[in-house]
Amino acid sequence: MKDINISYLKQLESESIHIIREVAAEFKNPVMLYSIGKDSSVMVRLAQKAFYPGKIPFPLMHIDTGYKFPEMIKFRDWYVKEIGCRLIVERNEVAISEGTHPQKIGVDKCCAKLKTQGLLGAIKRNKFDAAFGGARRDEEKSRAKERIFSFRDEFGQWDPKYQRPELWNLYNCRINEEESIRVFPLSNWTEMDVWYYLKNEEIPIVPIYYAQEREVVDRGGILIPYDDMVKLKPGEKVEKLMCRFRSLGCSPCTGAVRSEARTIDDIIKEVEEASKSERENRIIDMTSDSSMEDKKKEGYF
Amino acid sequence: MDPHTSSNHANLLRFTTVGSVDDGKSTLIGRLLMDTKNIYDDQLEAVKKVAKRKGEKEIDLSLLTDGLAAEREQGITIDVAYRYFQTPKRKFIIADTPGHVQYTRNMVTGASTANLAIILIDARSGVLEQSRRHGFIASLLQVSHMIVAVNKIDLVDYSQEVFDSIVTEYDEYSRKLDIKDITYIPVSALEGDNVVNKSEKTPWYDGPTVLHVLENVHVGSDLNVRDFRFPVQYVIRPDLNFRGYAGRIVAGSVNPGEEIAVLPSGLISKVKTITTMDGDLEEAHAPQSVVLTLEDEIDISRGDMIVRRHNLPQVENNIDVILCWMGNDPLEIGKNYFLKHTTRTVNASITKLIYMFDVNTLHRTDATEHNLFCELIKTPHLTDVNTLLLNEIGRAELKLTQPIMLDQYNKNRETGSFIIIDPDTNFTVGAGMIRGAVRSIEETIHVEGKTNIEEELPIKVEIERAPVSLQEREERYKHKTAVIWFTGLSGAGKSTIAKSLERLLFSTGIHTALLDWDKLYHGLCKDLSFSDQDRIENTRRAGEVARVFYEHGSVVLCTFVSPLRCQRDQVKALIPEGRFIEVFVRCSLQTCVQRDPRGLYKKAMDGEIPQFTGINSPYEEPLNPDIILDAEHKSIEDNLKALLEMLKQKGIIRR
Numbered sequence: 001m002k003d004i005n006i007s008y009l010k011q012l013e014s015e016s017i018h019i020i021r022e023v024a025a026e027f028k029n030p031v032m033l034y035s036i037g038k039d040s041s042v043m044v045r046l047a048q049k050a051f052y053p054g055k056i057p058f059p060l061m062h063i064d065t066g067y068k069f070p071e072m073i074k075f076r077d078w079y080v081k082e083i084g085c086r087l088i089v090e091r092n093e094v095a096i097s098e099g100t101h102p103q104k105i106g107v108d109k110c111c112a113k114l115k116t117q118g119l120l121g122a123i124k125r126n127k128f129d130a131a132f133g134g135a136r137r138d139e140e141k142s143r144a145k146e147r148i149f150s151f152r153d154e155f156g157q158w159d160p161k162y163q164r165p166e167l168w169n170l171y172n173c174r175i176n177e178e179e180s181i182r183v184f185p186l187s188n189w190t191e192m193d194v195w196y197y198l199k200n201e202e203i204p205i206v207p208i209y210y211a212q213e214r215e216v217v218d219r220g221g222i223l224i225p226y227d228d229m230v231k232l233k234p235g236e237k238v239e240k241l242m243c244r245f246r247s248l249g250c251s252p253c254t255g256a257v258r259s260e261a262r263t264i265d266d267i268i269k270e271v272e273e274a275s276k277s278e279r280e281n282r283i284i285d286m287t288s289d290s291s292m293e294d295k296k297k298e299g300y301f
Numbered sequence: 302m303d304p305h306t307s308s309n310h311a312n313l314l315r316f317t318t319v320g321s322v323d324d325g326k327s328t329l330i331g332r333l334l335m336d337t338k339n340i341y342d343d344q345l346e347a348v349k350k351v352a353k354r355k356g357e358k359e360i361d362l363s364l365l366t367d368g369l370a371a372e373r374e375q376g377i378t379i380d381v382a383y384r385y386f387q388t389p390k391r392k393f394i395i396a397d398t399p400g401h402v403q404y405t406r407n408m409v410t411g412a413s414t415a416n417l418a419i420i421l422i423d424a425r426s427g428v429l430e431q432s433r434r435h436g437f438i439a440s441l442l443q444v445s446h447m448i449v450a451v452n453k454i455d456l457v458d459y460s461q462e463v464f465d466s467i468v469t470e471y472d473e474y475s476r477k478l479d480i481k482d483i484t485y486i487p488v489s490a491l492e493g494d495n496v497v498n499k500s501e502k503t504p505w506y507d508g509p510t511v512l513h514v515l516e517n518v519h520v521g522s523d524l525n526v527r528d529f530r531f532p533v534q535y536v537i538r539p540d541l542n543f544r545g546y547a548g549r550i551v552a553g554s555v556n557p558g559e560e561i562a563v564l565p566s567g568l569i570s571k572v573k574t575i576t577t578m579d580g581d582l583e584e585a586h587a588p589q590s591v592v593l594t595l596e597d598e599i600d601i602s603r604g605d606m607i608v609r610r611h612n613l614p615q616v617e618n619n620i621d622v623i624l625c626w627m628g629n630d631p632l633e634i635g636k637n638y639f640l641k642h643t644t645r646t647v648n649a650s651i652t653k654l655i656y657m658f659d660v661n662t663l664h665r666t667d668a669t670e671h672n673l674f675c676e677l678i679k680t681p682h683l684t685d686v687n688t689l690l691l692n693e694i695g696r697a698e699l700k701l702t703q704p705i706m707l708d709q710y711n712k713n714r715e716t717g718s719f720i721i722i723d724p725d726t727n728f729t730v731g732a733g734m735i736r737g738a739v740r741s742i743e744e745t746i747h748v749e750g751k752t753n754i755e756e757e758l759p760i761k762v763e764i765e766r767a768p769v770s771l772q773e774r775e776e777r778y779k780h781k782t783a784v785i786w787f788t789g790l791s792g793a794g795k796s797t798i799a800k801s802l803e804r805l806l807f808s809t810g811i812h813t814a815l816l817d818w819d820k821l822y823h824g825l826c827k828d829l830s831f832s833d834q835d836r837i838e839n840t841r842r843a844g845e846v847a848r849v850f851y852e853h854g855s856v857v858l859c860t861f862v863s864p865l866r867c868q869r870d871q872v873k874a875l876i877p878e879g880r881f882i883e884v885f886v887r888c889s890l891q892t893c894v895q896r897d898p899r900g901l902y903k904k905a906m907d908g909e910i911p912q913f914t915g916i917n918s919p920y921e922e923p924l925n926p927d928i929i930l931d932a933e934h935k936s937i938e939d940n941l942k943a944l945l946e947m948l949k950q951k952g953i954i955r956r
Contacts, residue, residue: 008313008392010589017590018549021534025603025644050547052578052592054539137383144382163380164729165406165627167413169549170641170720174727188394190385274341 009197013046016185018169019148020050023130023183024057026173030130030183033119034060034080034087036072037248039134039186041079041203042194046185047132048083059086061122061131065114066096067250069225075206090122102252103231114250120156123180130173130181138190148187154178195271199264209267211244211259222255246271314520317396317411317444319404319435320421325452329421329490330384330397331362333512336497339386362490381407390516405692406627408435409732412442413718416520419448419511424457424487428470436471437658440478441623441694441734443711446518447475447483448511454503455489461505479711482768484514519770524587525713527877529553530614530706531607532643532716537592545576545592546601548644551715552708553609554586555593556878560610563601564706569610570597584878604645606706606716611874614706614716619739623710624651624697626689628723628730634687638730640701642719648702649721654687657695698739710734774854780811781953784847784876787860788869788923789886790915791901792893794932795860798886798940803858805941811954814850816843817860836912837868844872851876856953864920882951884944885926888933890915927951 023030032047034040047056062076080087095113102110123131137144147163149171164172175181186194198205216223217236224230226238230252243256244267261267320326334340352361384395396411398404412418418439422432432449439447449471457463468485475483486495487503488511494500497512509517534548555561559572575582576592585591593607601607608614626632632651640649689695710717721731775781785802787795796817803813818839822829826842829835840863850857863869873881893915894902905913912918928947930940948954 011313014549014588014590018534021547021590022644025535049578050590051535051537053543053545053576054537138385144384145380160380165410165720165732166729167410167720167732168714168718169414170718172641172720172722172727172729174639174722174724176727188383188385190387190392192387193392 009193009200012189012193013049013197015169015188016043016046017050019171019183019185020047020132022171022173023132023181024051027130027181029126029128030058030132031061031088031123031126031128032056032058032132033134034062034076035134035248036062036068036076036206037134038194038198038205038209039136039189041205042189042197043132043134043185044079044083044085045197045201045203056083056085059088061088061090061126061128063115063118063122064089064091065118065250066091067114067252069206069208069248069251071208072206072248075204079204088122088126090118090125092118092121102250107253110253123156128180129175130183132183132185134186135184136186136189136191136194137184146184146187148184149173150182150184151175152180152182156180158182191271192268195264195268199268205264206248208245208248210263211242211261211266213240214243214256215240216243216256219255223257224255225251227251312520313392313394314417314515314518315394315396315415316417316419316515317398317408317415317439318419318421319398319408319411319439320452321423321429321431324421324423325490326397326421328362329419329450329452329488329496329511330395332490332493332496334384334386335362336493337386337388337512381411388512388516393515405438405625405694408438409442409625409627412439412444413714413732415442415444417446417448417515417518418444419450421450421452422467422471424451424453424460424463424467427463427467428474432471433474436475436478436480440480443479443714443734445481445520446514447480448514449483449485450488450490450511451485452488452490454487454494455492459487459494459500459502461503464506482518484509486511486514519773525552525708525715526587527553527875528612528614528708528713529555529609530643530708530713530716531555531593532645532706533601533603533605533607534644535603536601543594544598545594546607547590547592548607549590550585550587551643552587552713553612554584554878555609556584557581559878561595561607562610562613563599564606564608564614565616565704566600566605568597568599568601570595570599572596604643606643606645608706609874611870614708615738616704616706617738618701618704619652620699620701620705620707621736621739622697622699622719622733623694623736624689624721625694625732626691626730627732628726628728629691630723630726630730631691632689632731637724639722639724640699640705640719640733641722642705642707643716645703645705647705649699651697652700653698654689655696655698657689657693696736699733707735709737771852771854778812778854780856780955781880782851782854782856783880783882783948783951783953784851784857784859784872785882785884785948786847786863786869786872787858787884787886788863788926789932790888790890790893790920791862791913792896792898793886793888794937795862795886798930798932798937798944799858799860801937801941802944805945806856806954809954812855814847814855814857815860816847816850816857818862821846837865840868841871844875847872848875851880862914862920864914864918866921866924869923879951882928882947882953883923883926885923885929886932887922887929892933 032043034044044060051057060080092114095117100110100113135143137146145160147166149166150158151164152158173181215226215238217226217230217232217238219236223241223243241258242260244259244261245254245256248254259270261270318326318330348361380399382397384397386393396415398407398411420432420435422428436447451464451467454464464487486508487506488495490496494502495506495510497510499510529550530552531548531550533546537545537547555572555575557572557574560569561572562569573594573596575585576594582591606614634651634654636650638649640647706716708716717735719733719735720729721733722728723730771782787799789795799815803815806813821839821843825846826839829839840861843859843861847857847859869883897903901910901913902916904910905916914920928943930943932940949956
């Protein structure tokens with residue numbers, strides 16, 4: 001008998017494709033959440049591969065909080081056109097028109113309104129029964145316990161104590177009306193895997209992942225990009241620094257890190273040497289020891 | 302060396318960790334992550350902060366892995382958690398399963414995808430019933446490799462005596478399990494002894510560290526590489542010109558041009574292309590996800606299975622299974638459940654519970670190991686089993702509304718496993734491992750000639766897979782292995798050519814084996830006659846013997862008349878694609894009769910042998926042999942030359 005020796009990236013790719021096809025085959029109306037970030041880019045490529053030479057048989061959906069970097073929106077619109085995919089953009093217009101901002105109502109509440117409510121409303125309105133997300137289990141401790149097929153009740157909420165057992169590669173796709181499943185095809189990928197895959201597959205990413213000189217405010221060690229939306233607190237000043245974004249969120253809550261990495265190889269080198277995990281620059285995770293778990297229970301990605 | 306520089310070549314190991322509360326499982330994982338530098342500063346900082354708040358001096362490594370708020374508060378692990386780390390050699394996925402609440406459900410889940418299990422034993426308490434249970438479940442789920450980590454060795458003063466007695470006790474027990482290999486390691490997860498770094502405090506231990514085993518255990522042969530199985534997941538039809546079947550190859554391999562069967566319809570076609578976005582492939586194997594196109598337009602949909610024509614799974618409605626119950630509601634006999642197997646979901650009802658494993662009450666049994674083992678596999682309450690509760694395991698019979706295409710779980714995890722879904726709650730309430738089709742006692746007696754009570758044991762005593770893989774043998778022997786099958790009429794010259802070839806190969810250092818009718822006739826097959834049925838059986842046995850030699854690294858030369866195509870195809874199906882070489886030794890019947898080296902033609906013509914190939918029984922010439930040798934007009938030297946050239950071309954021997 002010959003041995004199977006397949007590189008683990010190819011193995012991860014194959015597993016993710018299997019997951020994506022299961023959803024397309026078993027659900028009536030799936031959607032792929034597209035956050036424009038690097039993980040989304042990998043997930044979209046996997047979906048292309050899953051249905052090649054056909055087209056991706058479901059739309060992408062972006063939950064726009066109104067605080068995304070302009071480079072992200074530009075990239076989004078270019079990329080979906082490039083790959084010929086249908087894009088749905090959803091916004092919680094009520095909350096946006098109320099001027100919801102993290103500095104006004106706090107980070108947690110702002111996320112709940114713009115992201116969680118935005119997403120839950122969009123899923124209900126469009127009657128989606130399955131939504132792909134690009135989350136990885138290595139990102140955060142509570143995600144390590146989430147299933148690949150994560151059941152959500154009619155309110156879109158996650159119950160960590162009543163999860164369906166997930167065995168072998170057999171995924172339970174059965175739900176009642178109004179209920180839905182969040183599917184995470186990248187569950188078993190790590191940040192490094194994502195970067196190596198982006199490199200190997202030559203997948204385009206938003207340019208702000210690369211280092212350039214930017215105007216930033218140093219807020220408790222996190223570099224917040226300075227723009228009209230940022231209000232300087234007493235004692236803060238605007239600096240010009242070489243920096244890049246390690247993960248992409250809303251501009252008021254996403255910090256940059258000092259970096260000289262201008263190419264994907266530079267980034268890989270930097271991430272390998274980095275001694276801090278990638279969500280270190282995300283203010284949303286730091287509010288309490290279980291902040292991500294609380295958000296997830298409410299229906300956050 | 303940087304942990305990631307070899308990413309593109311490193312392979313993947315999935316393992317599960319099991320232990321009881323306080324065995325130090327989370328600490329062991331924390332230690333592995335920390336000592337392989339897979340913990341980030343900010344994660345470590347967060348854990349230090351907690352230690353400070355609680356007023357503890359040392360940081361608690363287990364906090365690196367306990368994920369949910371409730372767990373951190375109570376200091377316990379609730380659910381299966383997945384962790385990732387990497388070294389230059391491998392990427393690792395850990396399924397971390399808690400040892401107490403609902404341990405069966407969690408451990409079965411964690412073990413279902415694992416190649417290896419780490420079982421923790423607290424050096425102070427020794428081998429507990431739970432340690433045996435963990436080994437039993439790992440064996441039931443066919444986890445091939447096991448590490449028994451005797452933890453907290455620092456708390457018994459690094460005592461060799463304590464370690465040795467645990468090893469002796471567990472080894473005695475584990476001999477009855479179906480585990481390929483077990484490594485015992487004395488460790489202190491807290492202090493870091495023998496986890497990643499070799500400890501100086503255990504000079505009496507000269508074995509590997511935990512990480513060494515994880516990095517080096519050979520898992521390439523754990524997958525079933527022989528039996529091609531392709532459950533169809535999704536049909537891709539972008540336009541009228543393309544119709545492809547998307548799926549993951551769950552076992553074996555496939556090439557364009559191969560003859561396939563579609564089940565359950567039984568339609569036959571050939572593979573036209575193996576399509577992927579990265580280009581068409583010349584070969585694809587498990588676990589790749591691909592799209593197959595076929596030569597013929599046939600009706601195939603999700604839930605069907607594409608297989609090699611001569612290597613078929615069983616297609617069954619009534620199945621005999623080991624079932625782990627995972628639902629909060631008890632199992633109901635006769636109730637209509639959904640069963641998901643590969644990509645196929647059917648209605649199923651449990652018709653009968655045969656026995657249950659008494660895993661929950663085991664820790665109250667103070668039986669000897671042997672009795673314990675017997676109790677594990679045969680409950681004393683054989684008659685009054687009428688349900689399974691959460692976390693119970695039993696053997697059951699299921700009736701399905703539509704057939705599934707299955708293999709035994711111990712032959713193929715992917716086509717031998719299924720889940721049960723309760724249609725009322727949509728919850729996954731059961732996980733099953735298929736033992737085979739349900740057979741009545743009459744059928745069993747007819748086939749086996751005896752009742753197979755002994756064979757009911759789900760744990761097999763013998764070890765199936767070779768501890769040394771074929772790849773390792775090929776590397777050492779410096780040549781590929783193959784089965785060279787010489788077919789042709791009796792007297793055509795098969796043996797003469799094969800014997801010369803063997804001498805030639807042997808003289809160049811190649812490991813060879815020669816199988817012919819004489820060798821088998823006087824021993825293994827002396828119970829067989831010349832009847833059609835017995836000659837088919839003879840070829841079957843020859844094929845199986847050839848496979849054994851093949852799997853041990855030999856170039857196997859087989860000379861058998863094997864007159865029927867189906868006989869040769871049967872042997873071909875046993876051997877991986879490209880390693881079965883069919884040699885047709887052609888010679889006219891007239892010449893063979895003239896040569897008649899054994900006088901067999903004469904006997905046949907005199908009526909002494911009733912069914913003799915060429916005289917009163919047909920010879921079917923191969924349709925597509927790898928080589929045809931003209932044994933009538935060409936010299937042995939010329940034929941040998943042609944044979945050697947072909948073997949070189951196929952890469953079996955070096956140029």
